[in-house]
Amino acid sequence: MRYFFRRSLTIALALWLVVTMTFTIMHLIPGGPFASEKKLPDVILRNLEQRYHLNDPLYRQYGDYLINLMRGDLGPSFKYENRTVNSIIAESFPVSAALGSLAIVLSLSAGIFAGTIAALRQNRWQDYSIMALATLGFSVPSFVLAGLLMYIFAYKLQVLPSALWGTWQQAVLPTLALAALPTAYIARLMRSSMLEVLQQDYIRTARAKGLSEMYIVLRHALPNAILPVVTYTGPLIAAILTGSFVVEFIFAVPGLGRWFVLSITNRDYTVILGVTVFYSAFLMLLNFIVDLLYMALDPRIKSLDLKEV
Amino acid sequence: MLLSVEDLKVSFKTNLGEVQAVQGVSFNLEEGETIAIVGESGCGKSAMAHSIMKLIPTPPGCIAGGQIFFDGQDLLLKNEKEMRKIRGGNIAMIFQESVTSLNPTLKIGSQILEALKKRGEIPAAEQRQRAMEMFSMAGLPDPVRIFKQYPHQLSGGMRQRVMIAIALAGNPRLLIADEPTTALDVTIQAQIMELLHELRHNTGKSIILITHDLGLAAGFASRVMVMYAGKIVENGTARDIFYHPGHPYTRGLLAAVPRPGQERLSPIPGRSPDLINPPQGCAFWPRCGQAMLICQQSQPPETIISDLHRVRCWLAHHHAVGSY
Amino acid sequence: MEIRPQMFQPLPAKRQAEEYADHPSYSYWQDVQKRFMKHKPAMTGLIFIAFLVIMAAIGPCVSGHTYYDQDLSMVNKAPNSAYWFGTDALGRDIFTRVWYGARISLLIGLATSVICLVIGVFYGGISGYLGGLADEILMRAVEVLSSIPFLLYVILLMVLFEPGLKAVFLALGLVYWLNMARIVRGQVLSLKEREYILAARLLGLSKWRILCRHLLPNTLGPIIVTATLLVPEAIFTEAFLSFLGLGVASPQASWGVLVSEGMSGLRNHPWQLFFPAVLISLTMFAFNFVGDGLRDAMDPHLRQEV
Numbered sequence: 001m002r003y004f005f006r007r008s009l010t011i012a013l014a015l016w017l018v019v020t021m022t023f024t025i026m027h028l029i030p031g032g033p034f035a036s037e038k039k040l041p042d043v044i045l046r047n048l049e050q051r052y053h054l055n056d057p058l059y060r061q062y063g064d065y066l067i068n069l070m071r072g073d074l075g076p077s078f079k080y081e082n083r084t085v086n087s088i089i090a091e092s093f094p095v096s097a098a099l100g101s102l103a104i105v106l107s108l109s110a111g112i113f114a115g116t117i118a119a120l121r122q123n124r125w126q127d128y129s130i131m132a133l134a135t136l137g138f139s140v141p142s143f144v145l146a147g148l149l150m151y152i153f154a155y156k157l158q159v160l161p162s163a164l165w166g167t168w169q170q171a172v173l174p175t176l177a178l179a180a181l182p183t184a185y186i187a188r189l190m191r192s193s194m195l196e197v198l199q200q201d202y203i204r205t206a207r208a209k210g211l212s213e214m215y216i217v218l219r220h221a222l223p224n225a226i227l228p229v230v231t232y233t234g235p236l237i238a239a240i241l242t243g244s245f246v247v248e249f250i251f252a253v254p255g256l257g258r259w260f261v262l263s264i265t266n267r268d269y270t271v272i273l274g275v276t277v278f279y280s281a282f283l284m285l286l287n288f289i290v291d292l293l294y295m296a297l298d299p300r301i302k303s304l305d306l307k308e309v
Numbered sequence: 310m311l312l313s314v315e316d317l318k319v320s321f322k323t324n325l326g327e328v329q330a331v332q333g334v335s336f337n338l339e340e341g342e343t344i345a346i347v348g349e350s351g352c353g354k355s356a357m358a359h360s361i362m363k364l365i366p367t368p369p370g371c372i373a374g375g376q377i378f379f380d381g382q383d384l385l386l387k388n389e390k391e392m393r394k395i396r397g398g399n400i401a402m403i404f405q406e407s408v409t410s411l412n413p414t415l416k417i418g419s420q421i422l423e424a425l426k427k428r429g430e431i432p433a434a435e436q437r438q439r440a441m442e443m444f445s446m447a448g449l450p451d452p453v454r455i456f457k458q459y460p461h462q463l464s465g466g467m468r469q470r471v472m473i474a475i476a477l478a479g480n481p482r483l484l485i486a487d488e489p490t491t492a493l494d495v496t497i498q499a500q501i502m503e504l505l506h507e508l509r510h511n512t513g514k515s516i517i518l519i520t521h522d523l524g525l526a527a528g529f530a531s532r533v534m535v536m537y538a539g540k541i542v543e544n545g546t547a548r549d550i551f552y553h554p555g556h557p558y559t560r561g562l563l564a565a566v567p568r569p570g571q572e573r574l575s576p577i578p579g580r581s582p583d584l585i586n587p588p589q590g591c592a593f594w595p596r597c598g599q600a601m602l603i604c605q606q607s608q609p610p611e612t613i614i615s616d617l618h619r620v621r622c623w624l625a626h627h628h629a630v631g632s633y
Numbered sequence: 634m635e636i637r638p639q640m641f642q643p644l645p646a647k648r649q650a651e652e653y654a655d656h657p658s659y660s661y662w663q664d665v666q667k668r669f670m671k672h673k674p675a676m677t678g679l680i681f682i683a684f685l686v687i688m689a690a691i692g693p694c695v696s697g698h699t700y701y702d703q704d705l706s707m708v709n710k711a712p713n714s715a716y717w718f719g720t721d722a723l724g725r726d727i728f729t730r731v732w733y734g735a736r737i738s739l740l741i742g743l744a745t746s747v748i749c750l751v752i753g754v755f756y757g758g759i760s761g762y763l764g765g766l767a768d769e770i771l772m773r774a775v776e777v778l779s780s781i782p783f784l785l786y787v788i789l790l791m792v793l794f795e796p797g798l799k800a801v802f803l804a805l806g807l808v809y810w811l812n813m814a815r816i817v818r819g820q821v822l823s824l825k826e827r828e829y830i831l832a833a834r835l836l837g838l839s840k841w842r843i844l845c846r847h848l849l850p851n852t853l854g855p856i857i858v859t860a861t862l863l864v865p866e867a868i869f870t871e872a873f874l875s876f877l878g879l880g881v882a883s884p885q886a887s888w889g890v891l892v893s894e895g896m897s898g899l900r901n902h903p904w905q906l907f908f909p910a911v912l913i914s915l916t917m918f919a920f921n922f923v924g925d926g927l928r929d930a931m932d933p934h935l936r937q938e939v
Contacts, residue, residue: 139865210394210398210424599643628637
């Protein structure tokens with residue numbers, strides 16, 4: 001389909017833009033990557049610069065970078081002698097993916113459920129309490145929430161561990177901290193979408209057929225109300241991704257987010273650059289998939305697409 | 310007596326106040342009869358029709374009083390579960406906007422099948438066939454293909470036929486058609502009315518037609534009721550209404566129909582009444598060319614003009630001069 | 634009531650005319666104001682913001698301490714009569730630091746909102762008005778730029794710039810205008826369809842005049858809402874950055890810095906986290922509520938006509 005082609009082009013363009021912008025930013029940083037080190041003897045400094053081609057003209061470094069990128073090689077880490085960016089990503093991304101997936105599943109299920117209940121019991125206590133919780137989840141920043149959760153559950157009540165990764169108990173607090181904002185957002189979205197759908201004429205027709213309320217909600221209302229949530233999936237994943245920086249950091253979860261934060265503090269430029277490129281590519285790909293999913297779900301758009309472009 | 314509505318009152322709470330949509334409406338319907346309820350938008354006819362099936366959304370809406378006897382039982386006393394049995398199977402409804410009244414993301418087939426499935430009366434194997442029968446009865450040309458299509462792939466007229474088929478699926482005794490042709494163009498309108506005529510003759514179902522078109526009503530129903538501002542201001546046989554209209558509003562409606570050769574249109578002057586604070590007297594007095602002092606002060610009682618012809622107007626009172 | 638024949642006299646026509654006396658109609662802004670004031674959460678939010686502004690102004694002055702004075706004999710003290718919110722690990726008064734942080738957060742929130750407003754309105758307004766190919770190109774650019782998560786970019790920019798308040802403004806302003814531009818352009822496009830533009834053209838007004846006087850005032854609704862909702866987002870981002878050590882630097886006391894410092898003392902001195910945490914949450918609550926209230930108040934669909 002022509003849509004495919006156009007989208008892929010946009011993505012490639014965007015990706016190239018990301019790489020170029022990030023590269024430029026990295027190389028604009030005054031002093032270069034080794035400036036923050038304690039005074040290194042000149043010889044060693046020059047050796048390092050040689051090794052990393054830092055003395056080559058900028059366009060050459062850029063070209064090299066792009067070529068390596070095509071090959072999938074993101075370069076070596078500046079700060080950790082024996083590690084490459086690729087290996088860092090390969091090692092830590094699965095952890096982030098696991099945490100992220102848990103958070104996504106939690107926020108989607110809790111959010112959709114809560115939003116639906118709130119819509120069905122509009123203006124009653126269930127609605128008010130759910131919406132109050134949602135506003136809370138919205139407004140309390142993830143790092144604040146992480147801190148509070150840690151304080152209450154790990155220090156005061158001592159029921160859950162405060163750090164690291166591996167057991168299911170260790171997964172609880174980070175997942176909660178990460179999922180709070182998206183859950184709140186999805187609940188609100190679902191509620192307003194569901195309320196709108198329930199006003200629709202076809203719901204009235206379904207009632208006129210004598211169908212039960214539960215059936216109507218599950219078969220008619222929910223599938224239509226869920227579409228905005230599907231659209232939100234893209235930004236959802238982005239939110240989880242950026243949220244992971246802080247949550248992984250606070251809970252010392254060895255994921256890519258934590259590495260990213262560390263590399264920023266350490267000014268490890270290749271890692272920063274590589275991870276940014278990786279994240280961007282990942283998100284763009286995912287957004288693309290979500291769009292396809294949306295098209296598959298709504299038959300109106302499906303039939304439009306065949307005539308479109 | 311299949312249906313007997315007595316003193317029905319329905320209101321809606323809005324930001325600006327409580328709208329008195331239906332203010333004490335009463336009428337009867339015999340088995341096999343067809344009646345029409347005519348009025349302009351906002352007069353309460355749809356609200357009343359929806360109340361019969363208790364389809365009024367109850368947060369803003371509320372059925373404030375009255376009784377609706379269907380087959381001898383007061384529907385307003387029934388709970389939701391009991392109403393569900395009645396909806397679809399005993400009473401069915403056809404809505405105005407077929408575009409929005411059908412679920413856009415479900416195939417037509419599923420939408421009619423679900424009306425049949427929940428009945429439980431028809432075994433699964435026969436459901437599809439029965440659905441096809443309904444489609445044919447509704448005059449749909451290619452039932453098998455339509456089954457697999459989505460609502461947006463059909464034309465307005467076809468969609469309305471689908472709605473009719475769905476309404477017939479449960480074999481209801483009473484069919485309520487809420488402005489079934491308003492959203493269609495004139496030729497399709499005629500086709501749908503033709504269909505309704507056929508249904509009436511072939512199946513003997515009772516039909517309530519809701520419309521703003523007096524001509525349509527008189528051509529279809531044996532009895533016509535004219536509603537204004539939540540009340541029935543005149544009811545009678547089609548002949549009575551057409552040839553001997555008693556209420557100035559009815560006369561206004563008849564005069565407002567454009568006729569060939571007419572040089573100027575003669576609409577009814579003035580605006581629709583405020584239903585939040587209904588006027589004290591007859592609701593029509595601000596627009597009535599023959600209004601009298603008493604019209605502003607108190608509501609006219611129902612006067613019997615002839616056997617089936619009643620009017621709610623002070624002009625019919627023996628003190629009033631002329632007119633009758 | 635007794636019915637007498639005199640009552641059947643015809644009604645004088647002027648009585649009928651009186652019946653149609655017009656209801657008072659509100660102007661658009663009055664209507665918005667009325668509806669906003671009915672929205673309880675929004676009003677609560679507004680009151681809190683007012684409180685916040687007052688405290689941000691006078692807070693650091695009333696406590697008797699400055700935000701940077703260290704008293705190493707008074708480290709990590711719980712809230713008491715001398716130090717109302719307690720002290721931090723360097724003996725600084727948390728009360729003062731919290732309200733100083735309020736200044737910073739409010740400043741950042743408002744400044745970012747304003748910057749994004751200006752950039753977004755011009756970019757989006759021009760794009761929408763020009764239409765055609767120019768619009769396509771400009772919007773494609775926005776689309777492509779939007780596919781990159783904002784936070785990533787802000788972080789990168791902060792790595793580039795020296796940490797500090799001005800850098801935060803710059804970074805936020807450079808990134809968050811995209812959404813605003815999209816909204817403005819959408820509004821402009823919908824307005825272009827409207828009749829009175831045609832009328833203005835017929836009167837011979839110049840293109841610039843049309844832009845300023847006719848197009849812009851009517852797009853204000855969603856723009857105001859977006860601008861309002863940008864404030865909590867900016868405050869959040871700044872706190873996030875400061876938390877990661879990228880934003881405002883110590884000894885300056887933005888809320889993000891305070892939360893970050895509070896985290897390290899969490900186990901034994903929870904108040905160090907508690908106060909900034911509560912304040913930042915309440916502030917975001919308040920702005921979100923106000924934004925919601927504005928959105929509901931300005932939604933033309935809900936505008937009731939009698």
